[in-house]
Amino acid sequence: MSALLEIREVSKAFGGVQAVSRVTFDVAKGEIVSVIGPNGAGKTTLLNCVSGVFHPEVGHIVLDGEDITRLRSPQIAARGVARTFQNIALFRGMTVVDNLMLGRHLHMRNGVLRSMLYWGPGRREEVAHRKVVEDIVDFLEIEAIRKRPAGSLPYGLQKRVELGRALALHPKVLLLDEPMGGMNIEEKEDMARFILDVNDEWETTIILIEHDMGVVMDISRRVVVLDLGQKIAEGSPAEVKANPLVVKAYLGTKAMA
């Protein structure tokens, strides 16, 4: 199977700190891959490189055969890569539906003038996008909060809305940065189900960073482990769990004895 996303020898340094160092792995179409590792292992930096927030000094990132290493983030988004953030980045004063509609902006073709007219193409486009957004509302079961300002929602629901906004892009690749951070068990279970359903329904390729090992082991096809910027292991959840290097990175050397 050819890879949808190839990460080749990617390195990124901030001053003297080597955040990511020569990391290489492939992600096949329709996979769920988890990136795990202790704090400061370089997980978020790696995602930022893929989504174009940072550009790696060395290495290449190839999406669907095209080198996207030097592209800016809007260009990468236009090629079908969407993401959520570790710290929620919603427009707090806007309603949930409006936040999701924003996720459609890449697909909106009308200019300012045309959109201002109620009739004609502006309206048709608005209706078409609203339909997509309503499908996502239905999918994520957030009907009851449709018109609530995003900022007034509990944390777990905000995370769900953020996932919705990323989905509104109809992405090929979805990057999720700690989608379950700070959630209780029930919210985590819901989120895990939504991630699996997204993958199932739209065959979206998903790369996620997550700290909850239970979740990671349950939902990912493959796991990539980073420590101090380097990839130390890669494989199925079971393989990774049994890997001594991984145990060492997480628990320290003493636990090995």
Place this chain on the structure above:
Amino acid sequence: MVETTLPQYLLRNARTFPRRPALREKEKGIWQEWTWADYLAHVRAIALGLVSLGFQRGDKLALLSDNRPQLYAAMVAAQAVGGVPVPLYQDSIARELQYVIDHADARFVYAEDQEQVDKVLDLKANLPKVERVIYDDPKGMRHYTDPFLMSLERLEAQGRDLDREQPGRFETLVAAGRAEDLALVCYTSGTTGAPKGAMISQSNLVHAIQGILEVEHYAPTDEVLAYLPAAWVGDTFWSLAASLMVGFAVNCPERPETVLENLREIGPHHIVAPPRIWENLVSTVQVKLGDASWVKRRLAGWLMPIGEEVARCRMDKQPLSLRLRLLNAVGEHLVFGPLRDHLGFRRTRYAYTGGAPLGPEIFLFFRAIGINLKQVYGQTEIAVSCVQRDGDVKLGTVGRPFPNVEVRLTEAGELIARGPAMFLGYYKNPEATAATIKDGWLHSGDAAMFDANGHLVVIDRVKDVTALANGTKFAPQFIETKLKFSPYIKEAVAFGLGQDYVAVMINIDMENVGKWAERRQIAYTTYADLAQKPQVYDLIHGEVRRVNRDLPETTRIRKYVLLHKELDPDDDEITRTRKVRRALVARKYAEIVDTLFSDAGTAAVTTVVTYQDGRQATLKTEIRIETVETARDLVPA
């Protein structure tokens, strides 16, 4: 042709007004409509689909679904081929589901979505009689390959194929329906023992609605909202039977969480709700009012008592003074009308409460803002038997019987009734049937009396009316209902049998007490923590004292405790319709109840918690017992 079964009424409606709306559901943010012709088309397809699977007269179809057009279509479809729908509570846990599906001998199960399908699949090994599970919403089930499963879409396609091969088959099946056919098996949770399946015939359903229609006026252009669980027989009466017989439209909410919003959008012409919902609505209004601007609070504070006085005068049939009339008109414009509109009752001609007594304060609140709230009395076994008549509503009564129901009291004060709506008996349970129907009379188990005007007053369950040690009789439910009027109290259980005084176990209302605590910057973590805060005890203390003022001196609440845990239907403590299982609660919390009648100031509680992975842990907590001032202390000096 004279219609005697619900499917026959459906054929009539689809013939006489095919383009009028029959069912609506809000989906993707828009109200999607089924006309009567659409309704019939779906029922026809599902019915013949079931036939193609071998479903026969008398077979049972168990249903697990929220209120959706497809659910109602599936119920009528089962009846159309002479089968019997058995609606189940969709929030039932596995053990309850297994018992009911198996006991009902269901050959097929209709499950709304993945969540419900998963529940049935988990039980598959213990459900030998079930042949097929039919599901509606395929989301998340792309990789389910179990041949046990079948989508509603495919079932309907099979049905349409059969319809093409054998045109007229459906009509023949429907025409074969008889009034005496079993139309529904409705499992009543009951506050004691295992659920019992009440067998209700087509004739029962039709006569029950005819009885109501002799008194109340429903129009084919009316709208109602179907939001109560389909497993509760009332939903079958209003959303299925009455809609089919009268021809009014039934609207299904988008999700259970959006009911209040959808209620406002639809503005139903009649609505049935258990006391719990009315209590919630009052709490919501009170909390919102607390957050409203100063002007609004003052206006409501000034005009609400006027509205209540007017409502009281009208109930007592006393003339209104000019002052009241003027102020009421002001209130109508400034407070009552807007409030009605805000709640979604702008068009409501009839609002009913039933199932359990409703606190008089709550009753008065709705009548004060101009909603025609009326108490009904009924049982699964004999439908709705009494209603308060328009212009003849009195506090504390359940009105008078419908013309086609006979109601009497036994010498022991138990209410008995008979009429054409009386059920056929309990499914596969002749002992329970014999204990309920004696000499052709349905024994309700409710203690009741007729007041001077012939209005029926239900006191409590016969077995629950108890007496203190000194012989003073009291009805626990009466005290509990009064307590539950407080927005801060969610449940209450009163004890006192053979004791010197009445003591109460109270569940605080997490949402409202939580908000109250937030406003006062009281930090709390969990329900148990919040319930034990001294400030919360102070808050509830005030509420208990208020209730005590209205109680006869001999049965005032002497001690109470704020329970560390909410009573939960999953733990069998209350039924899914939120009736407290008194005996079980008394047994389970015996250590607390004992302490309530001792001199101790705290009760030690041990709870066994079962985690999701099956591990168990024992938690030990101390909870505070509070004593209320004696009657003498309450008299102002």
